[in-house]
Amino acid sequence: MERFALAGALRRIRRATDCSQRELAELLGISHATVAAAETGARDLRVGQLSRAAELAGLRIALVDREAREVPVMSGAAVRDRAGRRFPAHLDTRYGDEDWWHGPERYSRERPSWTFDRARGLRDERRRWAGTPDEHLAPEPGEPLARRAAERRRAAEERRAEQRRRWLATAPAREPDWGTGCTCPPGCEYAEGRNEDLSHDEVCACRCDVG
16 A cells, blocks of 8 residues: 655645644644644654644645545444553454453353453454454343343243244144043143142144133
């Protein structure tokens, strides 16, 4: 990629603002010598100074990739650790219920809402199958791990219900039980800790003892 042309950028800024080197230096609160040296390539200019100079010209400094497409800066509103600190930019944040890497004492400590892989090997392996995220996770209201656990429970219940529906659609018809006419599916039987009150399965069409 081409090296940033600081001298040409300063000249463009001065032309857009109709400023001499001395006038631009005064607006930026720096010396005339600093602007002159930067414009001749003798020294660099601080990013903050260059950014303020660009703003004077109605411009802004941006990051672009090899195809000259602008790349957004990382968000300042991303998730933070429990101390309110940003996670390291080069690491990939993920939810704390995804392969929490903590040591042997992990079960004596509260699981964090977000975590990351310190080891580069683990990081590279995860990126091979999941890709490299452009951004850290965004914060969300409430407790994210509780929400995700509830979503997993709902998904499991839906899978079980779908399996029962498929079974009922393909299972042979059951013979009436001692003349009662009961054709309840297996999900209605007594199961300690799950169906102790002998409630009917949600896909049960018999409902034989429902008044």
